[in-house]
Amino acid sequence: MTDTRPSRIPSFFPSSPSARRWLLFFGGFALVAAADAAAVTPEGAPLLPGIGAWCLALGWLWGPAWLGAATAAGAATVLLGLAGPGIVAWPPLAAFALAALVLRVRAVAPPVRWTGRGILEGGCVAAAAALLGALPALFAASPEAGIGTVLDPLAGALAWLYPFAALYRLAEPRGFPPPLRNRWGWPTRAVDLGVMGVCVFLAACLGGFAAEGGWPLIGAALAVLAAALTGNLVGGAAAALAAGLAGSFTVADGPVPLDLELGNAVLVAVGLVAGGFASRTRERQEDAEHTVGRTKALLDSLPIGLVEIDERGLIVQANPMAGEIIGCAAMDLLGHPFERLGTEASRPMLAEVIRAIRHRRQPDPRFTTVFLYRPDGSAREVEVDWVYQRPPMGRRPLRVAALITDITDRRRAVRALEDREHQLAERTDLLRITMDALDHGLAAFNPDDTLMEWNARFPEMLRLPSPLARPGTPAIAIFRFLATLGAFGVGVTEGQVRARMDRLIHPPNADDVHWIGGHHLRFSAHTMADGGWVWRIEDRTEDIRLRDIEQNRQKMEALGQLASGVAHELNNTLQPIFSLSELGLAQAEPDSLVARCFGRITDAAERAETIVRGVLTFARNAPVAEGDTPIVPALFDALAFIRPGLPSQIRLEVSVDDGIPEGAAARLDRREFGQVLTNLVTNAADAMDHAGTLRVDCRADMLRYADGTEAEPETRPAVAVAVVDTGKGIDHALKQRIFEPFFTTKDEGHGTGLGLAVAFGIVRNWGGRIDVDSEPGLGSTFTIWIPLSGPEHEGEHAHDPDRR
Template sequence: MTRVLIVDDKDENLYYLRALLGGHGYVVDEARHGAEALVVARSHPPDVVVSDLLMPVMDGYTLLRYWKADATLRRAPFIVYTATYTEEKDAKLARDLGADAFILKPSEPEDFLAELAAVLSRGTSDTEPRRPVADQEEILQVYSEALIRKLEEKSLQLEDANRRLGRSTMQLEMAGRLARLGGWWLDRGARHVVWSDEVCRIHGEPEGTAPDVERAIAYYEERHRPIIRRAVERCFADGTPWDLELELHSRDGRHLNVRVIGEAVRDDMGRVSRIQGAFQDVTEIRRAQRERRDLALRLQQTLESMSDAVLMFDPAWRVVFLNPMGERLLHRSRAELLGKVVWEEFPEAVGSTFQVEYERAVRTRSRVQFVEYFTPLETWFDVTAYPTDDGLVVYFRDVTARREADRRLAQQATMLDKAQDAILVRGLDDTILYWNKSAERLYGWTADEAIGRNAHELVNDGSAEFVEAKRELMSRGEWTGTLRQVARDGRRVVTECRWTLVRNDAGEPESVLAINTDVTDRRNLEQQFLRAQRLESIGTLAGGIAHDLNNVLAPVMMSLDLLRDLAGPQGHDLIESLRSSVGRGADLVRQVLSFARGLDGRKERVDARTVVREIEAVLRETFPKRIEIVVEVPDAPARLMGDPTQLHQVVMNLAVNARDAMPKGGQLRIVVSREDLSGAAAVQLHLAPGRYVRVAVADSGAGISPEHQEIIFEPFFTTKDVGHGTGLGLSTVQSIVRGHDGAIQLQSELGKGSIFSCWFPLVGADDEQPSAPNPARRLPRGDGEFILVVDDEPSIRAVADRILTRHGYRVATAADGHEALERWREHRTELDAIITDVAMPGMDGPELIAALRAEGADVPIIVASGYVTDEGAGRLLEVATEFFVSKPFSAETLLTTLRGVLVGR
């Protein structure tokens, strides 16, 4: 085989020619300069030599001269292959020195091989240089000039290269720091390893550190030290390179993964004179790789264990991944599907929503989500698909059962809509999730309006009751109670609530089921009932007070007639004043009973002027000073038939409402007038035409809206806050006015106040004069009759005894029923009449009467009481009591009644 000697100081040139020639069947020897070429050629004579010109140690021109001067070597043709000398005289010089061919770099491989073959085919014809030896001086002169010229050019090139190298070195150092990459070398026979700055930093040593070989090896893990030692020895021995990844401990204690690369550097004689290489800290790279592997493993495990099915396609729609859940849902194994085109494996999906949506996701590079039924599998799938750079990822789940559950829920929701109770579901944050038709009816909000709103804000008006109820619900899991809530139109509603905490499969609270029943009407009825009970209790209390007050007033009233006789004419006015006061006290007691117990009040002639003046005095004492009170009454009497107590209640109620309508102050006007109602005006008020007393109460408050005016007289309607009013006031006023054959009228305008006018039929003549006081008359006297007085009040017994004795009667007294029976038994043949109280300790009046009748007493019995309950009245009827006087009574009433009873007997 043809042997070719290549001489070039550039490794890349050697590599190129070695590959080119070796690939075409040539045996190749190499040398890096002329001196080495001579050594190689003498040991392995070549068939042809291919040499560069500018090289270290010995250049190509010198080699050519030595080559042609050697009788053995010059038999092999010499080809100059260079890019250094490109001028024609350079080529001429080479040929003058005996070169067989001159080829410029770079040349096409085919051209180079053709020239080489041509040279070999013709061989070398000249055994001496082409020019005579005498011309050697001229040749050397030309050679020297060419060499100097090219060296200057080379120097300039090197200078430029050095500048570029400087910049590159800085960039390389920067890159080395970023990549944690440095260089090193070790000369044969040297004791110290030379490290770059970055290698020093990696070892935790200061820059410029050059450790000896053993110290450098000692940084490595103990198990790795023999490995690096053998690598160094082998490389020095035969040039074997290495690329190892080892572990070491830096001086500052870091445990590092490092990559160590080493290769041989040969001298002119081809011996390994140095090992040089690279050193890189790959700790972070390996850590990142481990993290990526761990992440990939976790991702794989996650996808494998997901409850959702996962299916992945490549751009050609081939299946590249399917997790176990996907196998179950598709009823196909991974082995069957991996690498297969999905549309071929599931032809029923071609043209379906699945294909349309998948292709849309890939085309638009956007996520798609849909629910679709796949007939071959008889399954509803909820599908979400995401495009990726590698294809499409599809997540899907079987929602067949859920859709069936949704269908059943829809049916149940329809049934819930028919329920009478308001049913709603809200999240733990009180967001409304469900709202049935009854909730719409109760609260006035449609489902569309309510769902998504906050229940606390929507219907509970931010009440603290709701917050407390929710706290108990979260603690106990359920809550039952009553809430005051608000409807859309502002109506206050009372609901009876039953709340249940709904939990998910894991037992965690998820939502609240609330069933609310409207109990507003029932609660109002209960309040009315409780009010009635309260009034009954007040009535019972008032009855007891009335009894005691009447017992207090009775002796005073009876004593006045005695005092009149004793005082003489000069004291009559004072006594009459006392009589009026005691009578008024008795009337007040009767009015309290009438109001508290609902006792039928007697109707009498009442002057509305008097009623209003009495109320005016109360208002001026009790109402705030910021309210101006104006009262207007006519000069003529304004009489009507009515119950004074109830009339007081009407005017007082209207006045209090007027005060409440002016919280910041204003004018309260009460006007009494006599009015003639014509036909039209009377018809409007539903009254008969005629003459009426009008009592009007006006305020300067905010007024009443038209919608409220229509319902203001309805029971329980009120515009006041909770706890301020029952809503019964105006309803009661209207009832009382109508009970007096009258009418009530409201006139109001927003911002201008309100006027309530009450109309009552006028009675009596205009010219009616006050009646003159009755002249004093003689009180009826007895004729020695024996009277038994029974009362638990000592003062009443004492005054009655004195009055009766003074007016011709004999008297015996008893403090209770038992003592009265003893007196009866002592004087049964003498007694002519018995006067007894009703309420007494021990044996009361009805029991005494029953006992007397049982013992055959037929004497008349007069019952005197300040207050008789319904039960007491019934018991009196049972014992057939015929005679009754109401405490307090005057001496005249007592004597007249007693005289009438005795005469009647």
């Protein structure tokens, strides 16, 4: 419904509706007045100006498109009335009215629909045309009759034109809101036309009464009544004025038949009132239609489907978007039950909504999400906003607007987003779990070197107190803290600490191993694209320990080979010394100087032999003893043998852990076991300056074999025997060499430097391990790990000569 009004109105017409109305009103009035004044003698002529006024009214009534034509027709009729007998004017007037009606019908309601309303429209138009067409015949049937005798029925008939026209307007289809009922629920149009009909009928009937002389009063009263009833004060006032003027003409021109003039005046008044009323209604309606047109255009352009549903649940209106959502033309939706559009799953919900509408309730919930089928079988997810306004009682038919928003794509997008968020959350969780499960410490720093994210190991490894383990902690604060732990040595300055940090965080991110909290921690950093960096901390303690063990093992092996070669050569060399010194001793005079000399030579050779034997013990690779020796009893036996030899100020404490399996045994030689323990305990006693408490702890442990490769070290159950002294302790540097043969810290002449080397060789032959842990000034702990024998322990790592 587009607004084409401006193009249809001739340009010389005032564009303002009210200006047009006044122009035509007074124009018509002037014409009527002029005709009235002119129509004095010929019979029938005075009637014509009334018809002209009617034409004006009709033209007004039927809209601006025909306004000009109706006005022109009215004017023509008036002129015809002035020029000759009024009869002549009727046929063209009737034809014009018919054409106007037909065209009007076609213009207003294209295409004609054969509904009850359409048929009613057509009927009204036909009846109006027939009545108009019948009027000339009415005149023709009684040409002799005085014009006054036909005036009353003619006035009535003409007056009834308006009701028909009003009925036509009533039947005319229109958009919304259709104010079809008044506050009492009566059809507005019907009331209007009824009132008007009564007024006109009264006017016509009172013609006779007015002839007695009371007409001006009656005319005025009628005008006021009409104005009051129609609400059109202008029309009423104009009618009163017209009646008064007509009266004045009548008084002035005496000979004019009173009833004719009266009827004429009434007609004019009524016509004007009706015209005014109709024009106002028409204006209002056109404005409304214009508004409706705009509103509808707006609604049509909305990206929201709009469907109006009546109380039966049938679609009575749908905008193009609704059709687009549902996948068909909006027109095809009309008359379709809305419920049937839903998928099977959605229908109960829709049925519930329709039930609520039928019971004049706001559907609850107001917003529903349902699936609607499309003709191609696919379904769209839509959100429907049920706009229900409780109508004033009986005010208008119950309708509910359903605002349909297609949320399929939105929902899909939301779902995808939710999926992505979910995935992201899962990944974040996974990352967090992974980070926390890592054995490395990890922390991410912002480009401004403040802490952003870290895993559980990070603060744990660095011994970070909780105030430092917070987002936003500057990296330098952490480094300063590490400096207090002695990670960068003793007495480092702020500048050195900063230099340490810079070395880590600036490429090439120099790696460093720091000694923190008893662990070797290797720091490394990875720079990120945004300038941030990740600090990685790796605990290398075990690696370094195993590496040291392996290095030591290799060193000891090399030393062993060397020592073994030297020892054999020495044995060969000792042979003639022994042989000849003993021979010399035997040949010399007893107690002579020579005999004493040979005796000392033999003594020296014996000492040399002892040393060589020690070296060979350290170096040899003897096979393992065959029998199993229970470790704990062997330990006590050995200690019982050692104890008497210890200085009396030394207290020997022995503890055996409960964790040692009952009857734990190893393939070792008791004599060797005794020798190892003797060496260790004697050493400990020497380190303690022969006073204090010396502890021997025996516990179950695992023995790890490092084979110098990257592979995971193998482990075996073992018994660890630790000899703990509270002596001088050993420097870290010395610790590396302590098992080397001839390495001694003792004064010249005390010890051969072979005790620990021999112990090392023996323990190694058992397949065990010996190690020292020492803190200078606090004492040392020498521990030997003796692998347990027995099939359940030896399985994988039996002493197999092929293995090495």
